[in-house]
Amino acid sequence: MSEIRSPLRSGPRPGGRSLRVQEAVHAAVVALIEEFGREGLTVPQVAARAGVTPSTIYRRWSDIATLVSDVAQRNLRIDCPLKPCGRLSDDLPAWAEMYQDEMDSTPGRAMVRDVLRGWDGMQKACPLLDAVRPSIAMICDASSEPVNFDVEAVIDAVVAPLLTRMIFTDAPLASTLARDAAVAFVERHSPNASGSGRGQ
Amino acid sequence: MSEIRSPLRSGPRPGGRSLRVQEAVHAAVVALIEEFGREGLTVPQVAARAGVTPSTIYRRWSDIATLVSDVAQRNLRIDCPLKPCGRLSDDLPAWAEMYQDEMDSTPGRAMVRDVLRGWDGMQKACPLLDAVRPSIAMICDASSEPVNFDVEAVIDAVVAPLLTRMIFTDAPLASTLARDAAVAFVERHSPNASGSGRGQ
DNA sequence: CGTCTAAAGCAAATATTTTGCGTTAGAGAG
DNA sequence: CTCTCTAACGCAAAATATTTGCTTTAGACG
Missing domain, CATH: 1.10.10.60 (Homeodomain-like)
Incomplete structure (x- = not known):
């Protein structure tokens, strides 16, 4: 060819x-x-x-x-200049924090706002999630331990709450919101999880 | 007074x-x-x-x-014509399903779209989450067993993924998306949870 | 090189948004 | 109740933005 x-x-x-x-x-x-x-x-x-x-x-x-x-x-190019170390309990929270910093910034919020202004309500507003999947997948692939969840679960657990609260909440976001969500998520899916635990 | x-x-x-x-x-x-x-x-x-x-x-x-x-x-008035029976494992999924039906409908999507068009990127787009909290709180209050999570956790676990996927996804939503999320959430927080399990 | 057409240019016709100024409704004081 | 005072409305002219019909041009394809 x-x-x-x-x-x-x-x-x-x-x-x-x-x-x-x-x-x-x-x-x-x-x-x-x-x-x-x-x-x-x-x-x-x-x-x-x-x-x-x-x-x-x-x-x-x-x-x-x-x-x-x-x-x-x-122009949405949230590249992931992240070198996974192979431990999900480090990599995922680190990525989450970086992602939040990118999104919950003046240019990040402006981007989301502008993109949403053009949304017609039916087709997706923008490839924001598509842009995020490769980063998550890369982190999962780099994991030295077996991974018992998929990329979509990470989106639901850390990206979704972040975006939802950025858009539908008034108070400034806790700076560790996404990181905490990622930590809880990894904890929940670690092989030796103790189960029930406390809420959130 | x-x-x-x-x-x-x-x-x-x-x-x-x-x-x-x-x-x-x-x-x-x-x-x-x-x-x-x-x-x-x-x-x-x-x-x-x-x-x-x-x-x-x-x-x-x-x-x-x-x-x-x-x-x-x-006009956003997602009233909750739901009579909680007292069992979270029934009430929360039932509510989640109803909520999804309301939101992921033509008028529901139109409402979200219209509201988002007026969003300035900084202050919250609308009191959508505020409208939802009372319903969740009512369900929690009606629970016969002690509740070990708060309303915000429910928003993160079921409302956030629903909204995020409505807005940033192309394919039509699985009709049980919110319900499934609610079931998993309740399961996760039930006192006799078995822990790890499979992801999502 | 010649043809054919999607996309760009141009300009007139519409439609909208903005603005300055006069008018009015209704809150509050006496 | 009447008087006063002003935020918000109405009106109309001016400034901008948007639409539209027709012409021109670039570049794909034979």
Whole structure:
């Protein structure tokens, strides 16, 4: 198999001009948000900065919320610069803490907000969970002991409470919220768990 | 202490005209959404139906997303028509199933979407969790056995995974998702739990 | 190199949002 | 009860944003 010329194959006219326009528009959104903030960002502004006409943007993204949501998704890159040591009771809590720090920050929250503004209520809001699975899987794979749970269980136990409380709670999150959840989760699934224990 | 005359005390001019305007506007939003759907709903439309001028709406709510979000919050009334029998292993899963049915329905999802559109990323998106706590507390109170967990733990274990997967997942939810989570949760906290077991 | 078309440009037509200023309802004092 | 005072509303003009019909262009494919 020789190399594929076009890197994308989604739309009918993927390469060339369309791509350039998309990149220019995305770059303009990033630049303008960084410069003036998300508030008051308008399509004509973005169009001017990107060097395209507003109608181009309206036809492709329909409105500013969708566009910003699109950009936010592209830029969600919570890479996991984590070197698993092989012990789940260390690795999972460490990752959880890092993840919380990323998400519960000004840019993290802004990303979630922007992405959610473009959500239609039916299809998923964004590949946020997809972005997280590889990190969790990597940690599980690195475990020296057998793992008796799957990635989805980790999402339910540590990611879900974090996101839910970020979005639907007023008070600032306890800084160890995700870490604690991860610790409890690992404890619960360790082979020599004592059972019942205390709540939470 | 004698009775307070004004039922509201938030704004500087709470009763009378302001209140009438707010009610008319809210009613107009509800009616128009029911009639034509959320798509394409505009401030001028709402204003016309409510019998007020657009500028009134703009000054009070700033934009249609905020207004719709506001309305959605007022109408979130997931009442719990549930008669606890006193056994957590029955009551909690039953409630969880009912809750999922409410939330993962067309109107439920629309409500969450609308509410989230108005979220600013910092303060909580809506009192969704507050609305849920009383139901859980009622079930716990009705339990004939001692309860060794708190309401927040239930939110983390059953509500959070449900909401997170509704929002950040593509595939339709398993209809027993919340129920299963509740069953596992109760099991985990039952006095005679066997411990480790298999994950999820 | 020529054809064919999705996507971009352009500009006129609409629709919306913003704003300044006059008006009104209703709370509170006397 | 009447008077005063002001937050919130109405109105209309101005400023912006959005939609739309038609033309032009880039680039995929034969």
